[in-house]
Amino acid sequence: MKKRANIALALAAGTLTLVGASPQSAPLDALLRAAISAPSDVSYTGVVEVVRIGSHSSEAEVYRVEHRAPNLTRRIYTAPSELSGDSVVSKGDLVFSIDAREHRILETRNDAAEDPVALNTDYMLLRENYSVVRKGGESFDGRSVIDLALVNKYSRRTTVMVRIDAASKLVLDKVEFTSDGAPAGELRFEEVRYTASIPAADFALPVRYALVRTGASEGSTQSPDRAVRNAGFAAREPRSLPDGFAPVEGNLVEMRGVRTLHLLYGDGIRTVSLFENAKASTLDATRLKPQPLRVGRRSAEYAEDGATALLAWSDGTLYYTLVGEVGVVDLARIAGSI
Numbered sequence: 001m002k003k004r005a006n007i008a009l010a011l012a013a014g015t016l017t018l019v020g021a022s023p024q025s026a027p028l029d030a031l032l033r034a035a036i037s038a039p040s041d042v043s044y045t046g047v048v049e050v051v052r053i054g055s056h057s058s059e060a061e062v063y064r065v066e067h068r069a070p071n072l073t074r075r076i077y078t079a080p081s082e083l084s085g086d087s088v089v090s091k092g093d094l095v096f097s098i099d100a101r102e103h104r105i106l107e108t109r110n111d112a113a114e115d116p117v118a119l120n121t122d123y124m125l126l127r128e129n130y131s132v133v134r135k136g137g138e139s140f141d142g143r144s145v146i147d148l149a150l151v152n153k154y155s156r157r158t159t160v161m162v163r164i165d166a167a168s169k170l171v172l173d174k175v176e177f178t179s180d181g182a183p184a185g186e187l188r189f190e191e192v193r194y195t196a197s198i199p200a201a202d203f204a205l206p207v208r209y210a211l212v213r214t215g216a217s218e219g220s221t222q223s224p225d226r227a228v229r230n231a232g233f234a235a236r237e238p239r240s241l242p243d244g245f246a247p248v249e250g251n252l253v254e255m256r257g258v259r260t261l262h263l264l265y266g267d268g269i270r271t272v273s274l275f276e277n278a279k280a281s282t283l284d285a286t287r288l289k290p291q292p293l294r295v296g297r298r299s300a301e302y303a304e305d306g307a308t309a310l311l312a313w314s315d316g317t318l319y320y321t322l323v324g325e326v327g328v329v330d331l332a333r334i335a336g337s338i
Contacts, residue, residue, distance in 0.1 A: 048064075159269050179325075
């Protein structure tokens, strides 16, 4: 799911002018563009620590990362213990999850597959919906950094805080917040070493492992309305979206053997995905402790985990699941408009 088609356009247009942008904001715009594009230009290694703060529990991961620009990345996990020894190799839009215990490789195609260290965003939508505020500079992991806050123009809340390496423009620390301002997680990149001498062999897949292709996409991504027309069933689009959100793309995927329409909406940072299919959903949200809800006259299930919320229901013909970084009010509004 390629949700950043506008990034390449924005970055290629080095003289991009934003309507209403002040001279004071121009340096921050340039810094933000540089941070978005940094992984395409900079090769590096290091250790990444990720903490996700959920509604019922929190999770942490530690992995070593090797990235060779523009699009080769390998992550080797050391924690938690159940992931130790496993790895993930990204080659462009192909992602290979290597299960060392089962001696198998799960292949998925993800047009937005990027190193998690990257500041993944749609630049054009971001600048429409967020203010970029400098919060000062300091030292992080022994490097000079510039702190930026991305503040939502509708809620006036900080959605993301980033620390950008002043020299390489790589994001070394990223803190995300929920819609009510609570911390939702943090990614810290430490022991950074910039090098262009990472051998191609480091990204080779292990031999004699079973290759399993999952989540296969049917063709390339397309506009949401076109994806709806090509769904093969009477799919529907929402008529209402949260403030600042816009249609990004759509595609057809196979999820657990079920032909599924996936529509993606975003505001430049946050996203909402709508999944539709004509068979009973295979959704298992028991871990999230779902709560009953009503969508119009239909019964639904709602669950949340940190910054991510989920809403699932059926209209008697199709099965719908909304997953996004918005709250129950916004998800219910989207669902009610379908």
